Amino acid sequence: MGALDGFYSTWNKARETFGVGTPTDGSQYNGSSSQLLNMKSSIESASKHDGWQGKGAEAYAAANKEHAAVYQKLADLDKKISNEVTNASEVVMNGRNKLDNAKSWVDSAVQALPPTNAQDRERKLIPIANEGINRVNTIVSTANTDMNTIAGRITGLKGEWDTLTGNQKFGPGSEKADHNGDGKPDGDEKKPNGKEDGQALADQAKLGSALRDPAVLDRVAKNLPQSPLLEEELQALADGKEVDSVPKETLDYYHDFFKAAGKDGLLMLDRHLESQEASGNGEAGSQRDRLANGLTVTSNENIVDRNPDGSIASRGGYDQLPSDLREMLETRRSDPTYPGWDTLGPTDAKNHHVADVVQFSELMGESNPGYQPGSRLGTEMYLKSADMVGNSLGGWGMTDTPPESYERAASSLAEVAGRNDEASYRIWSGTGEGLPDGYNREETVRTLIGHDWSESGSEGNGAATLLDWITDGSNLPADNEMGERARQAFIEIPHMLAPSDTDPVWAEQRDAFARNPAIATEMSQVLAANVDALVAPGAYQGGFLETRIDETGHPQLNADDTSRLLELGGYSEQGRSTLAVAAETLRLRELGDAMSSHSGDLKDVMADSAAGSFAGSVDKAITDAVNHQNDVLKNDLEYNNPADELYRVKSIGAQVAGALTDEFVDWFPGSKALESMTGGSDAGEFAEFAMGKTDFDAGGFVENSIKDWMGMPEYQDIAVPDADLLRAASTVHAQQSVLQAAFAAGQLPSDLIVDGRPVNVESIGASSTTYERIQQFMRERGLGLYVTDFGQSYASSFNVK
Incomplete structure (x- = not known):
């Protein structure tokens, strides 16, 4: 087959x-x-x-x-x-x-x-x-x-x-029937009662583990309502809209259940279900999902119940969760005591607290994708995560909890919190409900993004959510509140993570990005979504002079800030590929726009091109990132056991040239760098995609393909291509881009089309008639100077002497 x-x-x-x-x-x-x-x-x-x-x-x-x-x-x-x-x-x-x-x-x-x-x-x-x-x-x-x-x-x-x-009684003789044959009149069957089920858990939690009745826990687990949200409702929540279609019976059950069960009853049930699931009980796994989903629904302020007149009867929220669960999340390492200090003693209180935090993080991680916690709960989870890893040496002191479990819990808390964009915004901006007095946004953001998450095995996925909402929101309409917030946050990224070449924050964040591929990938996606904020045709070919929101409401970064952020985006293979595609897309869009509006000489039209300079900036940033990453990860491997699975996904041993803007070498089976971005199409199809003429789904395919190759067992040096070769290749591939854009615009002469695609410039000898025909076409369209300028701009931005 x-x-x-x-x-x-x-x-x-x-x-x-x-x-x-x-x-x-x-x-x-x-x-x-x-x-x-x-x-x-x-x-x-x-x-x-x-x-x-x-x-x-x-x-x-x-x-x-x-x-x-x-x-x-x-x-x-x-x-x-x-x-x-x-x-x-x-x-x-x-x-x-x-x-x-x-x-x-x-x-x-x-x-x-x-x-x-x-x-x-x-x-x-x-x-x-x-x-x-x-x-x-x-x-x-x-x-x-x-x-x-x-x-x-x-x-x-x-x-x-x-x-x-x-x-309902309708008079004599209206006795209720027993249609389901359970021996009870219809309507008299006992319905699941959230308060009773929660109290049953609370009572069991007070007993010693040997005295607890598993049958009680199993009965309660079976009563948990089915996960109540449809895909369209999850999307509505993601868009910040209210959802009022969850059955009142479900909302009432969860509200009463969590209040009565308390933290101990809730986590006891989760531990029981976790054990059952590990023993092969698939239903227990489903029940655990429902328990976690119920927590997100109960905490979400945008899930409401309405009165008949349309007014809001009740609303989800952080205050709907058990008070002792909220106390657990709000406890800080600097607090003089922990919950249970008086009854358990300092050591046991700390052990119980950390174990509960880890269990809660695991439970929240069981919630289905798309189920987001409320804004306040998300904010508290972010704060807890930052407190757990801030200035931490192996965990909270340490306790009986293994360091890797502790790190994994902190990462999971941030990752689930990041499903709620409002929570991410509050942590980043320092405004909104749930932030403590004296909250320091720089310290929190830098702690989460600057932490080495390798021991958690997550690559920094949780911390990356602090950038993800900016990617999603920065291109929303001007009158969209989240769009305005995201654009403001975008121009604050340099201040937060890369203030200047001499600032200690920059040195710390460079090392952190080198160790956290997921955060680097997210940075590349933020930048790729905002290329117009990095360069512009004409006077700003080499970048902008000031980091600001301009008079039209659009963000822009100065050239110095852009350079540092591009490097941060280059610390993962997926990030390098994303930046490469952004540069190539800019180049092809410039050519496509010019050819679509002009059929003759394009010399003057293309004189203002920013593509060459940007491509050089991208490649320089990638090369700087690879060189620094080699140094950082070599040091890590000398200090740590390279066989340790937690360090397995530091980086992959692919060639930088395979993801560089101007090197079309094979980098995953059966594809080229640009082909991979278009779901298996060739570079000509990518040209059409970049020019907006086709609708290939470029995102999912390339992301999945890259991830397939991020599972190497140990770190390998990534070979950096020679600078002179990069400079020489830039003009060759600039010509190739011209041919691809002309082909997509229907303006490429037939003698430059082979097998239904543009000829490959790199495979043609300089003395051949086809090569001369290419140069003739360049002259006819006034693009010879464009290619020359592209190479010079590229070399200048790449610092090639």
Whole structure:
């Protein structure tokens, strides 16, 4: 079976699970809802007559009002059920559409492969097929999660319906039936009670571990509501919007449950479920997810319950969590005592505290992707993480908790906290609820980003979230509040992490970025999303003079700040690739814009190009980063055991030339550096992508492909290419970019197209007629000087003498 056979087999099986035909939506329920409201109106119209007085009349009026209210609630439930059925039909339709898109992506990537022999073609198909299968698996997994969520909601609505219909008395002979055969009248079955379940855990937590009853813990775990949020609701929360569709029954259960269970009951249940999951109990793992998801939902200020008139009846928040859990998060290493100090003694109190923090971090890490903590909880988790690693020598003193578990807990707290952009903003800006008096934002940000996270095994993923929100928000519209915040934060990055070449902060952060690939990658993505803030055509080809928000509301960094931040982005292979793509995209967009608007001589149009200078700046930054990283990591390896798994993912032994802007050498199987960015397409297709003419999904494929090659067992020196070769290659590849842009614009002469793509300049001898034809085309379009200027700008920015 070939690589593509595996993909299409997986795709076909997935497509079958989504069925055929138009799925039934909730419109079938609309009629019954209207009928229920009509019945309510009829009952209200039969209220007591003005001439009827006395206790009998009052009792009738009360019963009539109660009866009418039941029909109103039944109508509301009917609408909710209708909405859930519609949600289910949309999950099916969305799944089908996404599967079709995944198949189209694979087909396009396959069609873009150049002609080659069968063995080489199969080798090139493998990463494409793998990415396609990954997409299919994600689509199916997301649909399953959403369907389970909908099923849980409908179960909750059914419980509310049974309660209403079961408890309503309609006169003699209206005894309730027992349709489910459990021996109890319908509506009398005991529903899960959050307060009772929480209290049961609290009572068990007070017992010694040998006296606890596992059956009680198992019973409570089974009562935990299904994870209540759909994909669209998770997206709404990510966008900072309120979500009011979580069933009230679910919200009430979690609220009462967490308050009654307290920290000890909650963490005891999590430890029990963790043990059960480790023993092969898959249901325990699912229950643990629901427990963690419930914490995020309960803490989130944007999850609300509304009154019938639309006003907010209740809102999630940090204050909805157990008080002793909040105390745990707010305890600092500098505090004179720890919770339990008086009863347990100093040593045991510290041990218990650290163990609880680690357990809580593990639990929060079990929450499903997209479930974000509330803003205040996220802020507290960031602060706790920074306190744990700030000036820490192996952990809190140390305690019975292993150092690697302690580090992993600190990283997990920051990583989950970073799902909430508002929390990230508060930590970065020093403004907002939950920050202590005297909060020092520089100290906190530099502590988290400047820590060596290698012992946690995370590569700095948690700390990287302090930059991630800037990447996402910096290109939001001018009137978007988070966009304004992100652009302001963007111009503050130099102050926070790279104030000047002589500032000790710069030296500390360089070393930290060299050890934390995830943070370096995130820095590269921030910069790649804001290339227009780094250089501009004309007077600012070499960079801006001032770091500021300009008069139009756009950010810009001065050339000195840009240079240091580009280096920070170059401390990971993925970061280097991201910067390389940003430089190449700028070059191709300049050429594409010029060719799209001018059919003749482009000499004057391209005179203001910033691409050459920027490409040189990127390559210099990458080379500086690699040289410094070699020094830093060699020192680490001499001091630490290189076989230690926690240091395994320091860096990878790829060639810098493979990710440099002007070196098109193989750097992962079956692809070129630029080809990898376009989901398997060639450089010509990348030109079209860069010019905005195609819509390849460049992000996921390259990210997954790079990560496949970041698992080397030990660090290897990364070979830095010779500067003279880089200078010589810059003009060759500038010409290649011209041909690619002309090809994408439909303006490349047919004699410069071979096998449906531009000729390869590097493979042509300087004495050949094809090479002379290329130079003739350059002269005809007035681009000879552009190529020369590009090489000179590149060499100048790269400091090549």
